[in-house]
Every structure is written in C-alpha cells, then in structure tokens.
Amino acid sequence: METAFAQMLPPVASDVAGNWDTLFLFLVGVSVVFFVIVVGSMLWFLIKYREKEPGQKVGNIVHNDKLEFLWITIPTILVMIIFAWGWIVYKRMVDAPESAYDIKVIGKQWLWQFQYDNGKTTIGELIVPEKIPVRLIMTSDDVIHSFFLPDFRIKNDVVPGMYTKVWFQANEQGEHTIFCAEYCGNAHSKMMGTVKVVSLSEWETFQKGKGAPKERPASLVEWGQQLYTDKGCFACHSVDGVKGIGPSFKGIWGKQEEMSDGSHILVDENYVRESIEYPGTTKDKLVKGFPPVMPTFKGLIAEEELNALIAFIKNLKE
C-alpha cells in the first residue's frame, strides 16, 4: 500500500514533502472509509430492498436523532482535525528560517529567470545547494504565472506588481522539474525549468563565480544546443521547421529574412546576436508575421554562450 501509493506521488525531495505526504495519506484513508460506508450501504439497500412486487411494504423511518447527531458531529470533528493538521504543515511550508538564502525569480512569458546574490543570472535552471534552506522571492514581468515544484510540494503564484515567496530545503543532489501552473498563454505548457540541487562545494564555486556547475560539452554546437534548452529558447523556437511563437531555427542561416516593414536582412552572426540582445521592437527589426514578444537576453547570455548559440543555429542550415 505505502509503496503503491508512493508511486502515485512525485519523489520526496524536500524537507516538508514527507509531512505533506503523511497528511495526504491520512486524508485518503478517511475518504476511503467514508466512501465504503456510503456506497456500500447504498448498494446493500439496493439489493436488500429491491422491489419484488408492486405495493410491497416499506418502512416509515423519517428520523433517528442518534444517527443524525452522529453524522453531524463525527464529520465536524474530523474536518476540524484535518484543518488543524493542514494548518500546521502549511506553517512549515511558508515560514522560512531566518538563515534562508534568497534567490530572486522573475517569470515572464514564457521562461523563468533566476538572479543570485553574486550578480549571476540563470535562465530556466535554478541552482541551489542541498540541505540549506533557500527562499525564492518572485515576481512577474507580464501576466500571472505560478512557480510549481511538484517534487518539493511547493507552489505559489508569481504576480506582476508584487513579490510572493516560497522556500524549501532540498534533501539531496539531483534535478527536479519546475512547471508554470497558472495559465499564461501560448507556451504555458513549455514554461518549464529545472532545479539543480548541487553539493555544498559546487555551490560555493558557483557562488564565487568560477566555473559553471554544468560540465560543458566538448563541441560548440552541442553547447549551443544545451543553451537552447537551458535558456528557454525552445519554448518559442523549434529546430524542425515548425512555426512556433517565433520562427523555427531550421534553415534560417544565410537566408534573407523578411522584416515586417518589407525590408530584408541577411541572417548572419551579427543578425543573430542582435536578435538575441535587442529582439525586434521596431518594424524594421521584427521578423514578418511574428509578434514582438521575444524577451531581451542582453546581459543574460555571456559572450562565449552567444558564440555557442550562433554555432548551433548555423549548424541547422539546410
């Protein structure tokens, strides 16, 4: 039972996930009992009191004070217990320890951006140390999103114009999926990210700003491919020619791209760089047939990374 059940819930990867699961299990137990009582007696009555001949004798019970008292008080007491237990677990989920390490989160259509105290910024990938409480201070750049980490059993809306918070303490190293749980438009279901829980020493290296915690692929193209996922380009750009929110990268290299004012620009190193750092807001910079929704990546993508992305896009030419 316990294990069959554990399969239905996501892995227990944070400090409170276990508490959450216990309460959940309790609720399932209570529900099963009530379900069996109600549906069981319904079916039992159905069989026992099925009409055998028309006009057969029926009972005339319309009241039973004892019974009615019981089915009012027992549920009332039970829901009060559930409420209190639920509140205790909730307090654990929201009250971050003083010592928690703060990371800023910005949600925007359709990617997650993380800012650390050392000035670093990552996109789509949140790097956190294991066994240390981390608090996320979140806001949105456009519409409402919701930061959802199933493995940690936490979620909170990310609202424009205000800060919301969640905190957690990851149990061990590993990777966990971040979802956006509040509908936010076209690529809502692609607004995913990863939490990467690293060891304390890796965390310290990351903090000092030396060396990315992710080992870098040997070839520039492969690295570009990795960045394409990590930086969230995949939410809007495909690599197989299918038009998404933005143009597909397939085959654009070396092409004369038509802008919305009718002018043409050659897709080369400079064009790609400009597209990434200053995505089209004016008509002569905006690819024809697309809305001006690409966020700017200026300052979020290092020089070497730009090169890798360019190599990656170049490699996709037909």
Add this chain to the structure above:
Amino acid sequence: MSHDAPAHGSHDNYLTHKRGLWSWLYTLDHKRIGLLYLFTILSAFLVGGIAALMVRTELWKPGKVFLDPDGFNQAFTYHGSIMVFMVILPLIPSALGNLILPMQVGAKDVAFPKLNLLSYYVFLFGVILAVATLFTSGIDTGWTFYAPYSIRTSTATIMVVTGAFFMGFAAILTALNFITTVHKLRAPGLTFGRLPLFVWCIYATNIIQMLATPVIALTLMLLVFERLMGIGIFDAKLGGDPVLFQHFFWFYSHPAVYIMILPAMGIINEVIPVFSRKNVFSYWGMAGAVFGIAVVSFIVWGHHMFVSGQSETANFVFSLLTMFVAVPTGIKIFNWVATMYQGSIRLTTPMLYAMAFIFVFLVGGLTGVFLATVSINVHLTDTYFVVAHFHYTMVGGAIMAFMAGLHYWFPKFSGRMYAEFPAKISWFLIFLGFNVTFFPQFILGMQGMPRRYYSYPERFTNLNQISTVGSYLIALGFVLALFYLIYGLLWGKKAPDNPWGAETLEWKTSSPPPHENFIREPVVTHGPYEYQI
C-alpha cells in the same frame, strides 16, 4: 376557474394549445419557455462537448496531435465558458425549473410570464454574442478570465464577457420570478413545510443568484472598461491589482458552484423518495442543509486563492470556513442513503442516475476536503487534481442530476415514455466513461501535471490516454441518449399522467399538462412524499 374546463383526457395540452413557430417564439407559457431554454442549452452543450473532445484528443500524446497551442487554448476556453455559463448554470434552474416548478407549487404559471420570456431572450442574446466569437479571433483566457492576461490577449474577450454579463442578467430575472412565484402562487394547503424539496433547492439557488450575480456582472464590466479605456484596475502595469480580480471573480464564482449544485440536489431529493416509495429521511434536515450550504457558500471564495498571494490570515480563515461546507453536504448524502433504507426500490433510469449522482458527488465532495486543507491545496491547486475534483462535483453533480430529472419528467412534459433499455445502456456508458475520464486525472494531478497544458512530459502519457478514451465513452453515451430521447419524443408509448406513482403536484395533472397546468386548482392535504401504496 372561469371557463368550463374540458374533461380530463381531452386533447388540448400546452404543446397543441397553439400552433406555429410564432406561438413558440412568443409564448408566455412557462412550460414552453422551459423547452426553449432546454433546446438552447442542449445546443450549447453540444458545442461545449465537441470542444471537450478536441481538448482530450489533443492530449492523446505530448506535442502536437492536431491543434496548435493557440487552437488548444481556445478549445479549453470555449469548453469551460460554454459549459459553465451556458450549460450548467442555467440548465436545471432555467430549463427544468421553468418546466416543473410552477406546476410543483400548483400555479397556473410563474408570477411574471412576460418577464420570464424576456429573460429567455436576454439569455439567448448573451449566448449568441459569446458563441459568435467563434467566427472572430476567438478567446483564449480560460473561463476564469484572469487579469492581466485577459486584458492583454489579442482575442475577443470583450464580446464573451459581455455575453456572460447578459446571461447573468437573465439569471437574476428568472430568480426574481421564481421567488415571487413560490411566495405568492402556491396552491391552497401547500404550506412551506409541504413544498417539494426541489422547490426549496431552486428557491435557495435563486437567492444566491440575486445576491451574487451582480458582483460578477460588475467585475466583468470593469474588465471591459480596463480593456477599452486603459483604466488601471486589475493590470499591475497600469497600477491595478491582479489579485483583486480574483477576489471579485470568486466572490461570485464560488457561490455559482452552488447555483450549479443545489438544483441538482433538488432533483435527487425528488427522485430517490419516489423510486424508493418512501418518505424522504429528515425533510427539515434536507431543507436546512440546503440553506446552510447557501449561506456558507458566500464566505469561502478565498479557497480558490491559497497560492495567489493573498495573506496567511485569509488562508487560515478560508480554509477553516470551507471545512464547514462538508457538514451540510454530508447530511444530505447520508439522508439520501437513509431514504433508501427499508424502501421498495425500483431501478429505473432516473434512479440509476440519482445513485450515480451520489457516487460521483461523494468522490467530488471528499476530494473537496483535500483541497480545502490549505497545505494539501498548495501542491494540488492548478493541477489536474482540481480539474478532476470540479468535474466530479459539477459535471458529475449537475449533469447526472439533470439526466435523472430529464428522464423523470420526460413523460410529463412530452406526454410519452422513453425506452428503458437503451436508456440504461446509455447511463452505463456515461457513468463508466465519466469515471474512466476523470479518475486518472486525480492521479495526474497528484503527480504534478498542471492544468491547461497543451503538452506534457512523457511520463504522463498513459493516464492521459485512459482519460481520452473515457471521454469518447461519455460522448457515445450522450449520442445514444439523443437518439432514444428523440425517438421517445416522437413515437414513444403514450405516458400515463403519473407513471412513477409520485405525490408532488406536477403529477396530478395530465401528461402533457394543459395550457394552464391544472383543470381544477389543486388542493394540498399532505407532504410531498407520503406515498399511499
């Protein structure tokens, strides 16, 4: 009555009283208006159902099946808004309520027949306005219209929202009409303590409609102003507050959940006693529970917003208050089951639907306690767990009960019987399909699949496919129902006046009833469920 009524069994009934299309479009007869509603709502149900099948088909596997993301977002938005605003909200109160309620109180018609017709056309106008957007840029906000997305999206939000505004207005007019009817037009001897519980439930619903609907109407209008004139109310970029929209929205939409479910409970209250041949267990417990639910429904809206950024104190209060919904709901469920005890149970189609209602509503109610528990809610909200939960309560609830009521009153308003055998097959398909569709969604939600997802990680594929198969079963069941009901309507066996041996007043007149319902004004001498066998 003034004129010499034709003898019982004469051919004049409300369906033949006047003829021609105009006599229908301009009718003041509550029964005909009820049928107009029924026809309009079931047409909307068809559109909403097709949208649902599109959603489920697209979710067959991750990535594209046949829609692109914008098409998918529109499909679930139309599915949700049509089913909520045009189907489940008006389905029982406006369609079956109009057909049955005046007869159940022994009245010739509603208190204000012209207002009744007006409210139908206001409703129809709203429906047309909203559905017409299918031919424009469509709408992709989800049925909740959350700001600021609804303010920024390029789709036809204004038209749909205005449509919903008109539908709400129609609901207020109908509610006013019914409340007056119940107070003023009851037959002699029909004291409040002898009212059928269906009337109690519709009455409670009407009160909620009158109090809550203006709030959503104003909210939606504020949204329109913000979109049209850029007044910053909900969009933070304009200095507004997006969470405020959610407060306004749920202040209406939580009570709306009970606008959908109380009438459903009303039908179950009629069907179970009749087919158990037993007086309902605890009449006043039932009526009291309905009002308990109605009152509590106004002060729990914040349970939709536990992770929205509202304060911890609010979360505490709303979680606590929501827990109390479980108590009157439990009372009703226990009372229904107790009514069956020592009865003489006939397993007709309405009774099957009533039992299906108890089954699915129980699951919906129990999972509601999960969601009311604030910490549990954090993980489950905005996932498929919520989708499953509200389909179990609202669809399971309202649609199962509607089907129970439709079959139960079918002989009365059509004058003919439907065929039991195909009806049972169809019941089985719908009940099975319903559980196959929505039970796996509980597990998907537990595993963390968010709602309104066009695509999903590979590991959710199996459960999604089971769910999609289930939705086809439901569709099959409804298609079958369409056929045998139309057959019954046209060629079914002639129905006796009181085929089920019921005691409420609508069965004391012919089937179908005459134009003014009763030949002679009925006099009530006992409660609604005292069966003389």
